[in-house]
Amino acid sequence: MVHVVSETGGRKGKDYCILYNPQWAHLPHDLGKASLLQLRDWTASVLCSPPDLPAKGFSNQIPLVARGNCTFYEKVRLAQGGGARGLLIVSKETLVPPGGNKTQYDEIGIPVALLSHKDMLDIFKSFGRAVRVALYAPGEPMLDYNMVIIFVMAVGTVALGGYWAGSRDVRKRCMKHKRDDGPEKQEDEAVDVTPVMICVFVVMCCSMLVLLYYFYDQLVYVIIGIFCLSSSTGLYSCLSPLVQRLPLGRCRVPNNSLPYFHKRPRVSMLLLALLCLAVSVVWGVFRNEDQWAWILQDALGVAFCLYMLKTIRLPTFKACTLLLLVLFVYDVFFVFVTPFLTKSGNSIMVEVATGPSDSATHEKLPMVLKVPRLNASPLALCDRPFSLLGFGDILVPGLLAAYCHRFDIQVQSSRVYFVACTVAYGIGLLVTFMALALMQRGQPALLYLVPCTLVTSCALALWRRELGMFWTGSGFAKDVPQSPWAPPSADDPQPQKDSDTSLPRPPPGEELAKCPPPPEQPPEVSVPEETGAGAPPQEPVSPVGCTPEPTSLVGASA
Structure with missing residues (x-):
């Protein structure tokens, strides 16, 4: 980090990110132990040769120079020879750790770091040209809350x-x-x-x-669009069981021939769908x-x-x-x-x-x-x-x-x-x-x-x-064989023998999932609304994958 303050006072200091290599020189972990030095704007120069140095050098200053035309070692060697206490290199490209070899590291005793061009502009815009800076490397917590x-x-x-x-x-x-x-x-x-x-x-x-x-850059927008659609569908699926239990909005859409709407969904479910879509759109925009x-x-x-x-x-x-x-x-x-x-x-x-x-x-x-x-x-x-x-x-x-x-x-x-x-x-x-x-x-x-x-x-x-x-997965009810008291099919007209009425116990782990006892059937079979008055009455259907437990074995044979 580079902590920047104005030499004329005024506003509070501000931290900016820098990328440095500790093999050049170590920075203190605490801002209080870092020296506050004058920042010298020397970005008109790349500092690659002795003529690029100012006449009086960089005595107790941290020069700010442009990146390019030579190695990091050549820049920091000239800065150190000119009396600088550190070196900041402005980069318009991606920040990388300023590297060198072991021999070069041994020769250099001042820190060198890269600062982004955007942050340099913000520094001069916020604090003016007369600023002081302190370089430090705060320790990062191992885990965050x-x-x-x-x-x-x-x-x-x-x-x-x-x-x-x-x-x-x-x-x-x-x-x-x-x-x-x-x-x-x-x-x-x-x-x-x-x-x-x-x-x-x-x-x-x-x-x-x-x-x-x-x-x-081309596909990221495709993924964002897919996420908006799929997440709104997921949100609707999660909230729909709760909305169905609400007493409000139980009225249905009138009869029509529109796609999906011909099923006459509830008004509350339509409002929920619009809400979920709106949430995903708000996220997509912001x-x-x-x-x-x-x-x-x-x-x-x-x-x-x-x-x-x-x-x-x-x-x-x-x-x-x-x-x-x-x-x-x-x-x-x-x-x-x-x-x-x-x-x-x-x-x-x-x-x-x-x-x-x-x-x-x-x-x-x-x-x-x-x-x-x-x-x-x-x-x-x-x-x-x-x-x-x-x-x-x-x-x-x-x-x-x-x-x-x-x-x-x-x-x-x-x-x-x-x-x-x-x-x-x-x-x-x-x-x-x-x-x-x-x-x-x-x-x-x-x-x-x-x-x-x-x-x-x-x-x-x-x-x-x-x-x-x-x-x-053989413990699942769908894998349990048909129980012996099930009615014979048309392909097997032979009646069961009395000796077949004994019920073998299913293998361990293949016990049927217990189902709640069926409610008492009314004496008259109701006709579903969708079938119309002329439709034949439907027989009650037993639970899927579940076999009712018989009250007795009498009459189990055909």
Whole structure:
């Protein structure tokens, strides 16, 4: 940091970011221990040869010179020979640490740093030409308080999304057939992920990441548009169950032939859809307002993650393992391996997630949870004032947590798998934060989250002797064979023998999910409104995936 004050007094001093190399000379960590020296504006010169020095030198001054035409070593050697106490080099390009070799470092005893051209203009505009500056390098806290907020949002999203997805899946299996009360009560079908879909998904992720790395300025707006649409859909999906329970706005749209409106949705649901769309549009317009736009982005991001966890379903632990391991390799490769493959030496994943430093648009990808740094360190003004956590680090372990919850309910294991997986996710996230603090560089979170969640779930299934069912998902009600008291089909007209009335017990873990007892049927069968008066009466349908328990075995045979 460079602390700037006016020599004539007046306004309070201000800090600006500089990039320096401690191998030239060390800077004090405390501003109080830094010398306040006069800043000499020498930007008309590049200071590459002795004629560029002023006649009286830079006695006890810090010269401000332009970048270019020679090495950093040549500049700082001339400045030091002229009596300077430090050197600031103005750069219109991306700031880089001023480097040299070991021999050159040993010759130099004054600090040298790069200052951006924009900050130089702000200094002279705010303080005039007569200013004093102090160079210092404040220590950065290992962890920031914003990590607590990110931890709560991430673990809460995984827990809530996994619980909601599992309960919704089992409720659909055990819910009795009832009259359609409007299109808003028809829940979207979940999508079962297959190994082929996993391979296609990973290939698409790799391709998109590479395309973003090379064509960031063009594709970033496409990602922003996709985020606005998908996040508004997710927000609607999360809020619609609450709005449906409100007593207001139950009237419906009149009969019409318009698309979607011909289903006569509720007025309250239409207003909710407009509200969700308006929230995403407001974020899209003011997305670069660092003071408050991150709150909207996080709210939309959490809603998007909950919607995806509810919609995408991994049918087996085998599919969970395949998805998590493939994305584990993907994350590690693009963070730790790609720096050896790029010309700049930067990680493709970190470069895309934080936005390239040479981007002309200065836009950031919205597919992350972001919270500003909350510590009082002046460095919060500099490199990356936000801490980020990608949606993939929430969704991928969240899909495993949802599978664990569904399996818990089906085998009646008191949610032990779901709780263990959620706790393991929280521990893995803490390990990620510790690695981030110790290494001081971007970390592939799945490197720590995948082993924690997979090993914990697998070890628990092994300890409970349910690994086979857990691996194949055979504890689910849809895999239970038809019960022996079910009525014979037309293809099997042979009556059951009396000896067949005994009921074999299903294998362990394949017990049927208990369904609530059916309500008493009225003596007359009501006709749904949509069928009309001339439609034949419909027979009551038993719950999907559930078999009613008989009161006795008398008459079980045909």
